[in-house]
Amino acid sequence: MKDFFDDCKYQTTALTPRLQLKKDGPMWIWEPTPPEKQTWGWFNYVSYWVSDCFNINTWMIGGSFIEIGMSWWQALICVAIGYSVCAVILVLNGFAGAKYHIGFPVQSRSSFGMYGSYIPIINRSLMACVWYGVQAWIGGQCVFQMLRAIAPGIVNIPNQLPANTGATSKDFIGFVVFWLVSLLFIYPPVEKIRHLFTLKCILLPIAGLALFIWSIVDAHGMGPIISQPATFTSTSQATWSMVLGITSSMGNMAALVVNTPDFTRYAKKPSDIVWSQLLTMPIGFLITSFMGIVVASGSKVIYGTVLWSPLDLLAQLDNRAAVFFIAFAFALATLGTNLCANSIPAGADLSALFPRFINIRRGGYICALIGLCICPWKLLADAGGFLNFLSAYSVFLGPIAGIMVCDYLLIQKQHLVVAELYKTQGLYTYSHGWNWRAYAAYIEGMIPNLPGFAGALGASVPVGATRVYGFAWILGFLVAVAIHYGLSTIFPPSAATDRPGTETVDEIVYAEYKGDDLEHASKSST
Numbered sequence: 001m002k003d004f005f006d007d008c009k010y011q012t013t014a015l016t017p018r019l020q021l022k023k024d025g026p027m028w029i030w031e032p033t034p035p036e037k038q039t040w041g042w043f044n045y046v047s048y049w050v051s052d053c054f055n056i057n058t059w060m061i062g063g064s065f066i067e068i069g070m071s072w073w074q075a076l077i078c079v080a081i082g083y084s085v086c087a088v089i090l091v092l093n094g095f096a097g098a099k100y101h102i103g104f105p106v107q108s109r110s111s112f113g114m115y116g117s118y119i120p121i122i123n124r125s126l127m128a129c130v131w132y133g134v135q136a137w138i139g140g141q142c143v144f145q146m147l148r149a150i151a152p153g154i155v156n157i158p159n160q161l162p163a164n165t166g167a168t169s170k171d172f173i174g175f176v177v178f179w180l181v182s183l184l185f186i187y188p189p190v191e192k193i194r195h196l197f198t199l200k201c202i203l204l205p206i207a208g209l210a211l212f213i214w215s216i217v218d219a220h221g222m223g224p225i226i227s228q229p230a231t232f233t234s235t236s237q238a239t240w241s242m243v244l245g246i247t248s249s250m251g252n253m254a255a256l257v258v259n260t261p262d263f264t265r266y267a268k269k270p271s272d273i274v275w276s277q278l279l280t281m282p283i284g285f286l287i288t289s290f291m292g293i294v295v296a297s298g299s300k301v302i303y304g305t306v307l308w309s310p311l312d313l314l315a316q317l318d319n320r321a322a323v324f325f326i327a328f329a330f331a332l333a334t335l336g337t338n339l340c341a342n343s344i345p346a347g348a349d350l351s352a353l354f355p356r357f358i359n360i361r362r363g364g365y366i367c368a369l370i371g372l373c374i375c376p377w378k379l380l381a382d383a384g385g386f387l388n389f390l391s392a393y394s395v396f397l398g399p400i401a402g403i404m405v406c407d408y409l410l411i412q413k414q415h416l417v418v419a420e421l422y423k424t425q426g427l428y429t430y431s432h433g434w435n436w437r438a439y440a441a442y443i444e445g446m447i448p449n450l451p452g453f454a455g456a457l458g459a460s461v462p463v464g465a466t467r468v469y470g471f472a473w474i475l476g477f478l479v480a481v482a483i484h485y486g487l488s489t490i491f492p493p494s495a496a497t498d499r500p501g502t503e504t505v506d507e508i509v510y511a512e513y514k515g516d517d518l519e520h521a522s523k524s525s526t
Contacts, residue, residue, distance in 0.1 A: 032418060033101035033265045040266040042276035048263070049277065051201040053284030054208060055337045056138050056310060056330045061252055062292030063308035065245050066300070069231040069238075072293050078242050079289040082249025083282040085474065090257045091277050093401055096408045097261030098270040100418050104259040104345075105352040108400075109421050110495065111407040115433030118353060119442075120258070120400045125349035125367075127255050127397065132342040133371030135334050136182060140175030141311040142331035147174065148315075149324035167377040179372060182335055186343050186364040200336040207329030210322070211310060212291045215298035228297055243470040247394060249285075250473040254397040258404070259345055343367045395453050398476030399445025403438050406481040411488045411496050420495075427495050437487040445480030 065075035096107050104124070108117040147154050159168040185196070216222055232238040264273045292310070299307035307313045310330070317323050347363030358366070408414060420427035430436070452469020455461035468475065488496065 038101060038266055038268055040263075040272065041268050042272040045263075045267075045273060045276040046280045047201065049280040049284050052337065052341070053281070053288050054201075054204040055288070055333050056142070057135065057334075057337070058252065058285055058288045059208070059292035059295075060138075060309050061248060062289035063296035063306070063310070064248075066293060066296040067306045067308040068241055068244075070241065070245065071228060071230040072297050074230055074238070074242055075245065075293045076286070076290060078245030079249050079293075080282065080286055082246045083253065083285040086250050086253040086257055087278050087281040089401060089405060089477070090253070090260050090281065091274055092405045092409065093257060094260040094264035094273050094277075095270055095414065096416060097264035098267040098273045099414070100416055101265045101267075102416075102418060102421065103262045103265050103348070105349060106421050107261045107408075107416075108404065109428050110412060110416050111404050111435065112438045113430040113433050113435040114424055114426075114428055116430070116435050116439065119439075121349045121352055123396055123400065124255060124258055125346045125353070125363075126370075128342045128346035128349070129367045129370035130374050130376075131255065131371075132338055132346065132367050133374045133376035135338040135342060136179050136368070136371055137175055137376040138311070139178040139182070139331050139334035139338070140173075141171065141309075142174070142327045142334060143178045144170060144174030145311060145314045145327035146324050146331065147177075149320040149327065152320070171377065175377075178331065178335075179368065182338060182343075183365065183368060185335060185339055186347075186368065187361060196332070196336055196339075200333050203329040204333040207326040208288065208291050211295055211313070211326055214322075215295040215302070215313075219298040219301040222294075228300060240467065240470055247470055247472050247474070249289075250398075251394040254394050254401075254473060255345075256341060257401050258397050262345060262348065342371075394473030395446060395449045395476060398473040399442045399480035402445060402477035402480030403441050403484050406441075406484045407438065407488075410485055411493070413496070430493060430495070435493065437484055437491065437493065440487055441480045441482075441484035444483045445476040448475055448479060 062075055062079060065078060066072070070078070096110075097103065100107075105117065105121055108120045111117075112120055144154075154173070155170065157170050157173070159170070161167065161169055161172075230238060232241060267273050292308075295310060295313060296306050296308050299305070299313055303316065307316070311327075314323050314327055343364040344360065346367035347358075347360035350363035350366060351358045351360050408416070417427055423429075424433070428435075449469050449472045451461050451465035452467075452472070455466050456469065
């Protein structure tokens with residue numbers, strides 16, 4: 001065993017990949033979280049979701065439902081159903097991480113195979129890059145409102161961009177400032193910026209509550225707000241719009257549902273991730289969305305038009321101190337969300353894909369660059385486009401979540417041999433490193449939604465395809481579960497039949513990390 005560690009080269013922390021130089025070639029591995037880093041109890045997961053749910057993107061989703069014609073209670077139903085379903089699946093997908101203390105890149109190997117796991121990792125990292133750009137654009141709008149509060153004359157800057165750009169020169173001022181500042185926070189490791197998340201957890205609820213109360217006061221109470229009817233012209237239109245709303249709420253959580261093992265790996269025990277997330281996550285997002293719904297409805301009472309983005313509402317306010325504080329809180333929240341939900345996961349995924357060239361920090365910078373190149377201002381040009389983007393996001397990640405949940409709970413019977421997850425030739429090699437059952441399920445999970453996805457991109461498709469597309473995330477999830485379970489039952493993989501069954505969890509996880517060898521590894525990684 002000592003030879004194993006003598007042949008290893010280490011990066012700066014135990015959370016980064018380790019290069020194993022063996023006869024069968026180099027292979028980067030992600031070690032299980034050691035006991036001293038398993039520090040997250042149920043309260044930490046509650047705190048995480050309280051902090052994460054208060055973000056401007058969640059606020060905008062609720063407001064966008066009002067913009068497309070829903071009443072306040074219809075919008076609230078969409079949010080409640082969407083986030084509740086996601087909470088259940090997120091907890092189910094997090095069990096393996098909490099039990100074996102492994103992250104998403106490693107757990108996905110048990111489902112897709114050693115090399116097959118690269119596709120889900122690429123998918124997740126690309127989506128994180130897209131979201132980084134979207135969040136950066138939102139953060140840039142926050143920064144512009146801060147600048148407007150300091151120097152009101154900035155609103156008079158002439159636009160030098162063509163109309164088809166979908167943005168103005170003023171918009172890009174805030175975006176560039178926010179994007180550049182965010183690069184500074186990508187550099188330090190996440191434990192060095194933990195106080196940023198604490199500050200976010202304190203300031204944003206205060207700012208959101210202030211905007212919420214202001215909206216109610218200026219609308220002369222909740223009465224005029226909740227009395228506004230939906231503007232749909234038919235029951236069918238209302239029904240399918242609510243289906244889109246539910247799917248969009250799920251799409252907002254699609255990435256975190258897939259890579260939740262990256263967070264549950266730090267749990268003290270598996271039970272810590274259950275009720276702390278099943279309750280806190282949907283309730284927290286429901287409260288934030290409710291604020292966005294009320295403020296958007298209130299803007300229609302006050303200004304005669306729905307301002308589904310709170311930043312558009314800030315642009316209407318004259319109280320410069322209030323505008324600066326609220327915009328600063330939203331900018332801080334957006335920065336924190338972009339780091340923990342996008343740049344850090346994308347950096348981790350990219351470093352797993354290209355370990356010789358990319359570490360987590362470099363991956364974070366690549367994520368920021370790609371986010372700049374995807375033109376996020378076009379995605380946020382209108383509420384309909386924003387919701388279509390969220391639904392499209394679901395098409396590719398729903399089947400991945402379905403396969404991972406099905407594989408661990410039903411196929412592997414909640415039993416993984418962690419040491420085998422780090423071998424190029426082992427229990428999870430499947431067929432040349434690929435689990436064809438998982439990929440058949442993945443493709444079948446996407447196929448029903450592809451025509452509707454094409455329609456969302458502007459192609460002419462039948463109405464039925466659009467209707468099916470309304471169920472994008474949950475449909476992809478369920479189809480993938482059914483196909484994967486069926487194929488694995490008919491053609492059982494060796495990973496489900498040839499496992500050793502006598503080890504305890506600690507013996508499985510730390511079989512190669514004990515005594516002097518573990519001490520040697522710890523010294524080498526610092």
